[in-house]
Amino acid sequence: MSEIKLTQRKERARFPVGRVILYALLIFWAVFMIMPFVWMFLTSLKTRPESMRIPIQWIPAEAQWQNYAEVLNKYDFGRYYFNTIVVTVITILYQIITCSMAAYVFARLEFPAKNFIFMACMTVLMVPTQMIIIPRFLIVMKLGWLNTFAGIIIPNLPSIYGAFFLRQNFMSIPRELDEAAMIDGCGYFGIYWKILLPLVKNGLIAFGVLSTLWCWNEMLWPLIVTSRADMYVLSIAVSSMQGQQGNNLPLQMTAGVLAMFPMLIVFLIGQKNLLDGIALSGIKA
Amino acid sequence: MKKLLVLVLALMMALGSTAFAAVELEFNYWSSEQEDGINAVIDAFNASQDEIHVTATIVPWDQFWEKLSVGLPAGSAPDVFTINALNVVDYAKNGYLLDISDLFESGAVDLSKFPQSAIDTHTIDGKLWAVPKDYDNIAVFYNKSMFDAAGIEYPTNDWTWDEFIEIAKQLTDADNNVYGVALAPKGQQLVYDYIAGNGGQLFDEEGNCVVNSPENVEALTKIAEAFLSGDVTPSVEALVEIDANTRFQSGMVAMTFDGSWYTAEYVECWGDDLGIVALPVMKEHKTTSHSLGWAASATTEHPEEVKTFLTYLGSQEAGELLSTVVIPAYEGTDTMWSDNYTAYGADVFTLAAAEDWTVPLPAASHNAAEVFDTFDNYMSEICSSGEVESNLAALQDEINALIAE
Numbered sequence: 001m002s003e004i005k006l007t008q009r010k011e012r013a014r015f016p017v018g019r020v021i022l023y024a025l026l027i028f029w030a031v032f033m034i035m036p037f038v039w040m041f042l043t044s045l046k047t048r049p050e051s052m053r054i055p056i057q058w059i060p061a062e063a064q065w066q067n068y069a070e071v072l073n074k075y076d077f078g079r080y081y082f083n084t085i086v087v088t089v090i091t092i093l094y095q096i097i098t099c100s101m102a103a104y105v106f107a108r109l110e111f112p113a114k115n116f117i118f119m120a121c122m123t124v125l126m127v128p129t130q131m132i133i134i135p136r137f138l139i140v141m142k143l144g145w146l147n148t149f150a151g152i153i154i155p156n157l158p159s160i161y162g163a164f165f166l167r168q169n170f171m172s173i174p175r176e177l178d179e180a181a182m183i184d185g186c187g188y189f190g191i192y193w194k195i196l197l198p199l200v201k202n203g204l205i206a207f208g209v210l211s212t213l214w215c216w217n218e219m220l221w222p223l224i225v226t227s228r229a230d231m232y233v234l235s236i237a238v239s240s241m242q243g244q245q246g247n248n249l250p251l252q253m254t255a256g257v258l259a260m261f262p263m264l265i266v267f268l269i270g271q272k273n274l275l276d277g278i279a280l281s282g283i284k285a
Numbered sequence: 286m287k288k289l290l291v292l293v294l295a296l297m298m299a300l301g302s303t304a305f306a307a308v309e310l311e312f313n314y315w316s317s318e319q320e321d322g323i324n325a326v327i328d329a330f331n332a333s334q335d336e337i338h339v340t341a342t343i344v345p346w347d348q349f350w351e352k353l354s355v356g357l358p359a360g361s362a363p364d365v366f367t368i369n370a371l372n373v374v375d376y377a378k379n380g381y382l383l384d385i386s387d388l389f390e391s392g393a394v395d396l397s398k399f400p401q402s403a404i405d406t407h408t409i410d411g412k413l414w415a416v417p418k419d420y421d422n423i424a425v426f427y428n429k430s431m432f433d434a435a436g437i438e439y440p441t442n443d444w445t446w447d448e449f450i451e452i453a454k455q456l457t458d459a460d461n462n463v464y465g466v467a468l469a470p471k472g473q474q475l476v477y478d479y480i481a482g483n484g485g486q487l488f489d490e491e492g493n494c495v496v497n498s499p500e501n502v503e504a505l506t507k508i509a510e511a512f513l514s515g516d517v518t519p520s521v522e523a524l525v526e527i528d529a530n531t532r533f534q535s536g537m538v539a540m541t542f543d544g545s546w547y548t549a550e551y552v553e554c555w556g557d558d559l560g561i562v563a564l565p566v567m568k569e570h571k572t573t574s575h576s577l578g579w580a581a582s583a584t585t586e587h588p589e590e591v592k593t594f595l596t597y598l599g600s601q602e603a604g605e606l607l608s609t610v611v612i613p614a615y616e617g618t619d620t621m622w623s624d625n626y627t628a629y630g631a632d633v634f635t636l637a638a639a640e641d642w643t644v645p646l647p648a649a650s651h652n653a654a655e656v657f658d659t660f661d662n663y664m665s666e667i668c669s670s671g672e673v674e675s676n677l678a679a680l681q682d683e684i685n686a687l688i689a690e
Contacts, residue, residue, distance in 0.1 A: 049534060052531055053534070054535040137355055137359070141360075223344075228342055229342045240317060
């Protein structure tokens with residue numbers, strides 16, 4: 001962080017014009033990214049004809065707050081929130097623990113075939129989910145897990161991406177720390193738990209936030225293994241409001257706002273750590 | 286304390302036994318806009334008896350078939366689901382659908398009460414695979430205020446294609462991006478209607494594609510002319526950018542050809558300014574009628590209970606309950622739907638069925654969904670290039686190859 005500030009200061013001294021352009025670009029980009037959310041929120045307050053108008057009518061003539069009442073009355077959002085939170089919390093906790101352990105092992109320990117195992121894991125990362133969805137579905141069905149939390153959660157638990165992401169974080173910490181700890185009588189687990197884990201806190205939080213977002217938004221798998229509305233997660237509930245012909249955009253956007261809101265809070269809380277963690281790992285989501 | 290425990294246990298067992306006595310059936314559908322009506326039907330059925338309990342779940346349209354095609358071979362599909370013309374063919378031929386012909390033979394579901402085009406839609410190899418649920422067809426929705434502003438009289442059901450083109454030209458103000466009509470270059474909303482309305486066919490008796498015929502060349506030449514004249518409808522390219530539905534709701538076009546399923550939405554948008562009239566006639570009145578059906582999974586564990594449920598779905602009462610959200614297929618309940626919208630002229634949809642203007646949505650005997658999409662792609666090509674004959678010849682070959690696959 002301090003390095004970035006330093007270069008910025010230099011730039012300001014030398015190139016005020018460059019800085020103006022930089023900010024103009026950043027502001028443009030920020031507006032570009034935020035526009036869909038603004039549109040979503042404003043559309044959630046429109047009447048249906050207002051939502052269809054071209055040129056776009058941005059501001060509804062009268063805010064239709066009853067859209068929220070209608071969506072909440074018609075759909076069991078309490079249940080969808082509960083399902084989504086159960087799925088997300090269990091997945092995140094499991095992934096943070098197992099991925100950080102795997103990351104530590106791959107970053108620090110030496111054992112036969114380590115690189116081979118690591119590459120094998122990375123290869124799996126390249127396989128598109130769609131390819132393994134039918135075999136996975138058949139397994140889950142034979143286990144009798146359709147329409148259960150186990151069916152939704154367990155197949156999505158392992159995260160190779162997480163192990164890779166956190167490995168980069170672990171590798172950025174000097175090995176001397178491990179050695180010092182070992183001399184002081186620390187075992188492998190002690191080094192992992194007491195020395196390194198606190199140091200990769202930013203990475204852990206960053207991974208946690210990213211993974212929360214993925215989990216919260218995951219749609220295809222929960223849809224495949226559930227066939228009852230009481231096991232639906234938010235993403236399915238929102239998309240099930242989409243008709244074959246013609247959409248009620250205001251109601252869909254209302255549901256979208258409701259589904260997105262908790263993630264906005266998670267992001268705002270984790271924002272600083274998220275940026276640091278991603279910068280450290282040297283990769284982008 | 287012990288007494289209380291015994292009492293609680295006894296109570297739980299009593300509740301449990303009644304809950305477990307009912308056979309649970311799963312029902313999936315995609316038409317979220319029909320939710321209120323469908324829930325009314327399901328609730329009424331559940332309340333009418335205590336042996337069967339049906340749970341209805343909406344599966345999003347985009348994933349509906351993907352999910353069903355995974356679930357049916359695996360045996361985890363819902364017991365009952367809605368099906369459309371494009372999918373019933375392959376699902377029936379693959380043996381995924383429960384044989385329900387005894388319902389019709391025994392008269393449990395009285396087929397004389399359903400329109401022939403709805404029955405034909407779901408009849409594959411001489412067998413009916415679904416209880417007809419509803420029907421739709423195509424008509425012209427128009428904006429009365431734009432007709433008033435231009436001083437043009439509202440059209441009537443007997444108007445011809447040439448009169449329609451004339452009126453559309455008068456309503457067009459291309460400089461201001463206002464057009465008389467937004468024609469979508471698609472089978473269902475335009476081309477199928479005029480293939481039939483001009484005396485042509487898409488498939489012959491054996492199911493071969495015969496789209497390249499003089500009648501069809503004539504009909505499509507007229508349609509392509511409308512697109513290329515520049516003062517009737519926005520071009521194909523412009524319609525990709527802003528579709529007909531959005532244009533009509535934004536007041537950018539005075540008319541649009543669309544299905545009965547849009548009636549409620551257009552009424553909400555235009556209120557008393559909305560008018561509905563039959564499609565303009567080329568040679569004879571024809572309109573494409575599609576129909577959904579209630580079908581069952583061949584692998585259901587409760588075929589008898591499923592048939593009881595289907596019998597109810599084929600009843601007049603179910604039709605009446607559905608009439609708030611869609612045109613039910615059951616005789617006499619369709620006009621209950623149009624009665625809600627008579628002021629706008631929506632009775633033209635039920636009139637079309639009564640007058641036999643309807644033709645079933647043409648579905649290929651194999652790969653129906655792919656054929657449907659291929660057809661629409663060629664229509665875009667024809668309506669933007671104007672080259673009718675060469676494209677129809679290529680389309681016919683391509684469709685026949687898809688059917689033979």
